[in-house]
Amino acid sequence: MSTVVKRRGAAENAEPAEKNTRSRSDAGKAWGLVTPALIVLAVVIGYPILRAIWLSFQANRHLDPSTGVFVDGGFAGLDNYLYWIQNRCMSPSGTVGECPPGVLATDFWPALGITLFFTVVTVALEAVLGMIMALIMNHPSRVRALIRAAVLIPWAIPTAVTAKLWQFMFAPNGIVNSLLGQSIAWTTDPWAARIAVIIADVWKTTPFVALLILAGLQMIPKDVYEAARVDGASAWQTFTRITLPLVRPTLMVAILFRTLDALRMYDLPVIMISGSSNSPTATISQLVVEDMRQNNFNSASALSTLIFLLIFTVAFLMVRFGGADVGGNQTRTRREKREAKRQAKREAKKQRGVNSAVDDSAAADVDAAAAAATSTEATR
Numbered sequence: 569m570s571t572v573v574k575r576r577g578a579a580e581n582a583e584p585a586e587k588n589t590r591s592r593s594d595a596g597k598a599w600g601l602v603t604p605a606l607i608v609l610a611v612v613i614g615y616p617i618l619r620a621i622w623l624s625f626q627a628n629r630h631l632d633p634s635t636g637v638f639v640d641g642g643f644a645g646l647d648n649y650l651y652w653i654q655n656r657c658m659s660p661s662g663t664v665g666e667c668p669p670g671v672l673a674t675d676f677w678p679a680l681g682i683t684l685f686f687t688v689v690t691v692a693l694e695a696v697l698g699m700i701m702a703l704i705m706n707h708p709s710r711v712r713a714l715i716r717a718a719v720l721i722p723w724a725i726p727t728a729v730t731a732k733l734w735q736f737m738f739a740p741n742g743i744v745n746s747l748l749g750q751s752i753a754w755t756t757d758p759w760a761a762r763i764a765v766i767i768a769d770v771w772k773t774t775p776f777v778a779l780l781i782l783a784g785l786q787m788i789p790k791d792v793y794e795a796a797r798v799d800g801a802s803a804w805q806t807f808t809r810i811t812l813p814l815v816r817p818t819l820m821v822a823i824l825f826r827t828l829d830a831l832r833m834y835d836l837p838v839i840m841i842s843g844s845s846n847s848p849t850a851t852i853s854q855l856v857v858e859d860m861r862q863n864n865f866n867s868a869s870a871l872s873t874l875i876f877l878l879i880f881t882v883a884f885l886m887v888r889f890g891g892a893d894v895g896g897n898q899t900r901t902r903r904e905k906r907e908a909k910r911q912a913k914r915e916a917k918k919q920r921g922v923n924s925a926v927d928d929s930a931a932a933d934v935d936a937a938a939a940a941a942t943s944t945e946a947t948r
Contacts, residue, residue, distance in 0.1 A: 617876065624648050624870035629863070641866075648870035652676045672859055675845045676852070676871075683851045686766065687830040693770045695823055698777030703811075705778065706785045716782075723775040731839035734768040738840075758848035761841045765849050769836055773829070777822045784818025785811070824886045831879050 627644035650656045655674055657667035667673045705716050722730070737743050738754035745751055754764045788811065796806045834853035841849045845858045852875055859868040 620869045620872050620876075623866050624873045626866045628866050644866070648867045649874070651867055652871055652874065672845055672855060672862070672864075675850060675855060679845070679850045679852045679855055682762070682849060683831060683833065683853075685762070686769070686833060686851070687827055689766055690769050690773070690830055691823055691826050693766070694774045694777045694826055695819065697770065697774045698781050698822065699819070701774065701778035702781035702785055705782050719775045719778060721775075722772050723779075725772070727772065727835045728839055730768060730772045731836050734764065734771075735840045738764045755841055761848050765837050765840060768840060769830070769833070772836075773826060777826060780822035780825070781815060781819055784815040787818075788814045820886065820890055824883065824890070827882060827886065828879055831882065832875065 625644060625646075625648070627642045627647065629640050647656070647658075651667075651673050653676070655667045655671075655676070656664055657671060657673065658664050701719060705712060705719065709715070725733075735755070739745075740751065740753065742754075744754065752760050754760045792810055792814075793806065796810055801809070832853050833851050834857070837847075837849035837851060838854060841847055843854065843858075844850065845855055852871065856868050856871050856875070859871065
């Protein structure tokens with residue numbers, strides 16, 4: 569009996585080793601298939617970033633104070649970054665000081681504030697409205713397919729067309745002023761122009777957020793809602809204790825995508841309001857384009873690098889601390905925990921079976937020893 573137990577234990581130990589070998593082989597094949605795509609992505613994405621960083625440390629065409637002649641390029645160190653962050657400019661005499669009014673760098677901090685303002689307000693409104701729209705689209709109805717198709721229309725319209733459409737609506741004699749009975753200068757008054765851009769952006773991109781949230785809602789099992797209904801939970805309790813916690817990873821992914829998109833907003837305020845760098849709706853992306861139009865490609869690369877760092881920081885914080893489950897790690901972790909529990913139960917059952925076999929073998933040995941002792945006593 570002990571020999572059978574040993575053989576069974578050896579077979580059980582051989583199974584994990586075989587599984588590990590097979591998993592390593594599958595992982596090697598997967599990496600072999602994915603590696604070409606990773607190389608292409610590294611070239612397509614990595615090269616422009618590295619090129620922009622390299623250009624950001626090169627000087628623009630400038631006047632050499634010692635010779636009085638314009639020179640091209642040369643290593644500039646952190647001058648391009650300080651040009652934007654500290655508004656530091658060099659005068660024709662070679663002295664470094666604060667940039668005078670009218671220089672593009674003086675619009676950096678106002679443009680950054682406007683960009684962050686647009687990001688916070690638009691993303692918050694889109695998250696709330698997107699959740700409401702997703703709940704409506706997820707509710708069983710005869711016209712559910714029609715509602716879903718209608719929701720896609722604003723998202724399908726090109727941004728340039730959306731900007732022109734809302735520009736006509738916010739004109740002095742447009743439909744918005746006619747409905748309000750007011751004469752608001754939507755395209756010239758600073759705060760009115762910002763509100764107009766926010767309305768247009770929310771109208772266009774809320775369907776995108778709603779569709780992402782809808783995908784998360786459809787992943788929630790119906791049995792959960794049925795159990796809540798049987799327990800007598802109200803609609804608000806069902807939403808706050810079941811729907812919202814389960815859809816939170818998808819909601820955070822939608823907020824992450826929209827935040828990154830809003831931080832690089834450019835075409836909507838430019839077409840709808842103004843392309844000037846000192847307009848009340850100017851964003852940091854407008855400064856990059858304007859600087860490139862002035863043939864200052866190196867300082868524009870520095871600003872592009874700053875925007876990249878800002879977007880990367882926001883994305884890292886939202887993924888690391890905000891719960892944005894971009895790669896499905898939370899779902900995968902839950903799945904791994906369930907699999908680990910099942911594996912632990914199977915191992916416990918096997919261990920109980922081995923222990924039972926060992927106990928039976930030990931009992932048989934004890935009985936045999938007792939029988940032998942009895943036989944010896946009888947012989948004596």
